[in-house]
Amino acid sequence: MPVFERDDTQIWRRRTTRENMIRWFGWLAGLVVFAWCWQIISASTTWFFVWDAPRIANDIWTRATPPRWEYITQLGRPIWDTLNIATLGTIIALFLAVPVAFLAAQNTTPSKLLIRPLALLIIVSTRSINSLIWALLLIAIIGPGVFAGVIAIAIRSVGFCAKLLYEAIEEIDHSQVEAITATGGSRWQVMAYGIVPQILPAFAGIAVFRWDINIRESTVLGLVGAGGIGLQLSASLNVLAWPQVSLILIVILVAVIISEWVSAKVRGAII
Amino acid sequence: MLQLRKLTKTYKTGDQALKAIDLDVPKGQVLALIGPSGAGKSTMIRCINRLVEPTSGEALLDGVDLTKLGAGALRRARREMGMIFQEYALVERLTVMENVLSGRLGYVGFWRSFLRRYPQSDTDEAFRLLDRVGLLHMADKRADELSGGQRQRVGICRALIQNPKLLLVDEPTASLDPKTSRQIMRLITELCRERDLAAIINIHDVALAQMFVPRVVGLRFGEIVYDGLPTGLTPDKLTEIYGEEDWEATIEKVEDEDETEAAE
Amino acid sequence: MSDVTLDNMVGHRWRKPAFIKNVALRWTLILGFVAYLIAAFMTIEVDWGRVYEGLDRGWAFVLAFTSPDFTSRWSDIWSGLLESIVMTVAASVVGIIISIPIGLGAARNVAPLPVYVICRGIVAISRALQEIIVAILLVAIFGFGPLAGFLTLSFATIGFLSKLLAEDIEAMDRVQAEAIRASGARWVQWINYGVQPQVMPRLVGLSMYRIDINFRESAILGLVGAGGIGATLNTAFDRYEYDTAAAILLIIIGIVMALEYLSGIIRARVQ
Numbered sequence: 001m002p003v004f005e006r007d008d009t010q011i012w013r014r015r016t017t018r019e020n021m022i023r024w025f026g027w028l029a030g031l032v033v034f035a036w037c038w039q040i041i042s043a044s045t046t047w048f049f050v051w052d053a054p055r056i057a058n059d060i061w062t063r064a065t066p067p068r069w070e071y072i073t074q075l076g077r078p079i080w081d082t083l084n085i086a087t088l089g090t091i092i093a094l095f096l097a098v099p100v101a102f103l104a105a106q107n108t109t110p111s112k113l114l115i116r117p118l119a120l121l122i123i124v125s126t127r128s129i130n131s132l133i134w135a136l137l138l139i140a141i142i143g144p145g146v147f148a149g150v151i152a153i154a155i156r157s158v159g160f161c162a163k164l165l166y167e168a169i170e171e172i173d174h175s176q177v178e179a180i181t182a183t184g185g186s187r188w189q190v191m192a193y194g195i196v197p198q199i200l201p202a203f204a205g206i207a208v209f210r211w212d213i214n215i216r217e218s219t220v221l222g223l224v225g226a227g228g229i230g231l232q233l234s235a236s237l238n239v240l241a242w243p244q245v246s247l248i249l250i251v252i253l254v255a256v257i258i259s260e261w262v263s264a265k266v267r268g269a270i271i
Numbered sequence: 272m273l274q275l276r277k278l279t280k281t282y283k284t285g286d287q288a289l290k291a292i293d294l295d296v297p298k299g300q301v302l303a304l305i306g307p308s309g310a311g312k313s314t315m316i317r318c319i320n321r322l323v324e325p326t327s328g329e330a331l332l333d334g335v336d337l338t339k340l341g342a343g344a345l346r347r348a349r350r351e352m353g354m355i356f357q358e359y360a361l362v363e364r365l366t367v368m369e370n371v372l373s374g375r376l377g378y379v380g381f382w383r384s385f386l387r388r389y390p391q392s393d394t395d396e397a398f399r400l401l402d403r404v405g406l407l408h409m410a411d412k413r414a415d416e417l418s419g420g421q422r423q424r425v426g427i428c429r430a431l432i433q434n435p436k437l438l439l440v441d442e443p444t445a446s447l448d449p450k451t452s453r454q455i456m457r458l459i460t461e462l463c464r465e466r467d468l469a470a471i472i473n474i475h476d477v478a479l480a481q482m483f484v485p486r487v488v489g490l491r492f493g494e495i496v497y498d499g500l501p502t503g504l505t506p507d508k509l510t511e512i513y514g515e516e517d518w519e520a521t522i523e524k525v526e527d528e529d530e531t532e533a534a535e
Numbered sequence: 536m537s538d539v540t541l542d543n544m545v546g547h548r549w550r551k552p553a554f555i556k557n558v559a560l561r562w563t564l565i566l567g568f569v570a571y572l573i574a575a576f577m578t579i580e581v582d583w584g585r586v587y588e589g590l591d592r593g594w595a596f597v598l599a600f601t602s603p604d605f606t607s608r609w610s611d612i613w614s615g616l617l618e619s620i621v622m623t624v625a626a627s628v629v630g631i632i633i634s635i636p637i638g639l640g641a642a643r644n645v646a647p648l649p650v651y652v653i654c655r656g657i658v659a660i661s662r663a664l665q666e667i668i669v670a671i672l673l674v675a676i677f678g679f680g681p682l683a684g685f686l687t688l689s690f691a692t693i694g695f696l697s698k699l700l701a702e703d704i705e706a707m708d709r710v711q712a713e714a715i716r717a718s719g720a721r722w723v724q725w726i727n728y729g730v731q732p733q734v735m736p737r738l739v740g741l742s743m744y745r746i747d748i749n750f751r752e753s754a755i756l757g758l759v760g761a762g763g764i765g766a767t768l769n770t771a772f773d774r775y776e777y778d779t780a781a782a783i784l785l786i787i788i789g790i791v792m793a794l795e796y797l798s799g800i801i802r803a804r805v806q
Binding site for chain 3: 030033034037038040041042044045046049050053056057060080081083084087088091124125127128129130132133136137139140141142143145146147150216217219220223224233237249252253256257
C-alpha cells in the first residue's frame with residue numbers, strides 16, 4: 001500500500017507501480033494465450049458448417065419432435081442395466097476404496113514412505129481417467145457388455161471415493177482414538193470404535209454422492225459398447241433416428257433428476 | 272504401586288517436557304498434579320500409559336516396567352490403567368452404553384466387540400456403573416446428546432469398567448462450569464475411595480485440588496517443585512510453581528469454600 | 536425401556552438400538568436391497584470364457600505401462616494433446632467469465648427474483664445435460680472438430696461454477712456486506728467491496744478445480760468427434776496398440792497431477 005507525495009498532497013494507491021505493471025503484463029499474457037488458443041480452434045473449424053448451424057439445428061429439432069413415445073417399451077431393459085451398472089459399480093468401488101483410503105490417510109497408514117505413496121498413486125491414476133476411457137479399455141480386454149460397464153464405473157469411482165474418504169479420516173478427532181487406545185483395545189478395535197463411527201456419516205454421504213454421479217456416467221457408457229441405455233442412444237444416432245434420440249435424452253434427463261433427488265434425500269436423512 | 276524413575280520425555284523439537292521425574296504413588300492414594308500450562312502434566316500421565324512414548328527412564332506398575340513392554344503386553348497393561356480425558360473424548364456417534372462398554376475392549380476379542388456381544392457380566396457392570404453415576408436412563412442415548420457433566424460421568428464409567436488399579440485423569444474439569452467441576456471431582460475421589468484406587472489427577476485449578484485431594488505435586492518446566500499436603504501450598508510455593516502473581520485471593524477462596532463444604 | 540431401574544436391567548441382554556426403529560420398515564429395506572442385488576447380479580450376463588481370454592490382454596496392457604510407446608505415433612499424440620489443452624484453456628476462460636454474472640444472478644441474496652429464476656434455470660439445464668451428450672448434439676450441429684468440444688466444455692463449466700459460486704455467495708457473511716451497503720455504495724460497488732473479497736478465494740479454487748475437470752473431460756470428447764486426444768486414444772485401443780494407449784494415459788495422468796499440484800499452490804496463496 002504505497003502512499004506518494006505530490007504537490008503536498010498524499011496520494012494513496014492500492015499497489016505500487018511495479019505491482020501494477022506485473023498485473024497488467026499478466027493479464028496481457030493471458031489474453032495472448034487465449035487468442036492463440038482461439039486461433040487454433042478456429043483453424044480446425046469448418047466455418048461454413050458453423051454459419052449453417054442455425055438451419056441444421058432447426059432441422060434436427062423438427063425431425064426430433066415429437067419423440068417416438070412407443071419406443072419406450074424397448075428401453076425397459078437398458079434402463080435396468082444402466083441402474084445396475086451404476087449401483088453395482090458404486091458398491092464394488094466402495095469395498096475397494098475403504099482399504100485404499102485407510103492406507104492413504106496420514107494418521108492411519110502403516111508406512112508413510114512406502115505404502116502411502118502407492119495408495120495415492122492408485123487414487124490419482126483411477127481418478128484422472130474418465131469412466132468412458134476405462135470402459136474402452138475394458139471392452140478391448142473383456143469384450144463389450146454390462147460387465148465391462150460395471151468394472152469401468154467401479155475403477156473410476158475407487159479413486160474419487162478413496163480421496164474424499166481419506167480426507168475425512170485425516171480430519172477425525174484424535175482424542176477419541178486416544179481414549180480407545182488407552183483402554184487397551186487392539187489396532188482393529190481402535191479402528192472399529194475410535195475411527196469408523198467418526199467417518200461413517202462422511203462415508204454414507206460419499207456413497208450416495210458417487211452413486212448419483214455414476215447414474216449420469218452409466219447412461220453414456222453404452223456409446224462405447226459397455227451396456228445400458230447409451231447403446232440404444234448410439235444405435236439410434238447411427239441410423240439418424242432423431243425421434244428415438246429425443247426420447248432417450250428425455251429418459252436420461254428424468255433418470256438424472258430422480259437420482260439427484262434420491263441422493264439429496266438420503267444425504268439429508270444422514271446429516 | 273506406581274513408581275516413576277527418572278522418567279524423561281524430549282520431543283523431536285528439542286523441548287524437554289519431562290526432566291527425570293521421580294514419583295511414588297502408593298495403592299489407593301489420590302494425587303493432584305498442578306502446574307502451569309506446558310509444565311508437562313499432560314505429557315507425564317500420557318507417558319505412563321504410553322500414549323506418548325517416554326524418551327528414557329522407567330515407569331513401574333506393580334514392579335513391571337511399562338516403558339519396555341511390547342505391543343501385546345502394553346495393551347494388557349493399559350487395561351490396568353483407566354484414563355479420563357479433558358474434553359471427555361467419548362466416541363460421539365456411539366451410544367452411552369457402547370462408550371462405557373468400550374472400556375472392556377482390552378478384555379474381549381475383536382469380533383465380540385465388533386458385534387457388540389459383550390459378556391453378560393460386562394453389561395451388568397456397565398448398568399451398575401451408569402446407575403452409580405445417575406445416568407442409567409440415558410444408556411441408549413447417543414453421546415453427543417449429553418451435557419458436559421453427563422459426558423464426563425460416562426467417561427468415568429468407561430475408565431472404571433476396565434477394573435483398573437490406577438486412574439489417570441487429565442484435566443477432568445477444564446471444560447465444565449464450577450458447580451459441575453466440583454461434582455465431578457467429588458465423584459472421582461469418592462469412587463477411588465470405594466474401590467481403593469490410586470489416581471493421578473491433572474488439574475490447573477489449585478482451589479479445586481486443595482479441596483478434594485490429600486496430596487499435591489507441583490510441576491514446573493517438567494520438574495517436580497512441590498510434593499506434599501494441600502495445606503502446604505503457601506503463596507511462596509505457588510509463586511515457585513506458577514510464577515509471580517497475587518495468590519492471597521485464591522487461597523482465601525479455598526478456605527471460604529471449605530467452610531461452605533463443611534456447612535453442607 | 537419403560538422401567539429404568541437397575542434391578543430391571545441387570546441380568547438382561549443389552550443390544551444396540553437399531554438405526555431404523557421401525558422393525559417392519561428395517562426388514563423391508565434390508566430384504567428389498569438384498570433382493571435387488573440378487574436380481575441385478577442375475578441379469579448381468581458375463582461371458583466368463585471371454586473374460587478368461589481377456590486376462591492375457593489385460594496383463595499385456597499392464598505390461599505396456601512399463602514400456603509405454605511415446606514415439607511411433609508421437610505426431611498423432613501431440614496434435615491430439617495440443618487440441619485438448621487448447622480446448623481446455625479456451626473453454627475455461629470463457630466458462631469462468633460467463634459463470635460469474637450467472638453465479639451472481641443465481642444467488643438469492645444479491646439478485647432480484649426474475650433474474651434468479653432465469654439464472655437458476657440455466658444452471659439446472661447445464662448440470663442435467665451430460666458433457667458427452669451435449670458434445671454429440673453440438674457435433675451434429677457444428678460439425679466435427681474442436682469448436683464443438685470448446686462449446687461443450689464452456690457450457691459445462693457455466694453450470695458447475697455458477698452453482699457453486701451462487702451457493703458460496705448465499706452462505707457469505709451478511710454483516711460485512713451490510714456494512715458496505717450502509718456506506719451508501721451502489722450495487723456494483725457493493726458487489727466489488729462487500730461480496731467479491733469474501734468469495735474470491737473460493738472462486739479461484741473452484742476455477743482451478745474446473746480447469747482440472749475440463750482437461751479430463753477433453754480427453755473423452757474425441758470419442759464422439761469433438762476434438763482432443765480421445766480420438767487418438769480410441770484408435771490406439773481399436774488397433775490393440777496398448778503401448779501407445781499406455782503412453783497417452785500416462786500423459787493424461789501426469790498432466791492431471793501437475794494441475795492438481797499447481798491448483799494446490801495457487802489455492803494456498805489466495806487464502
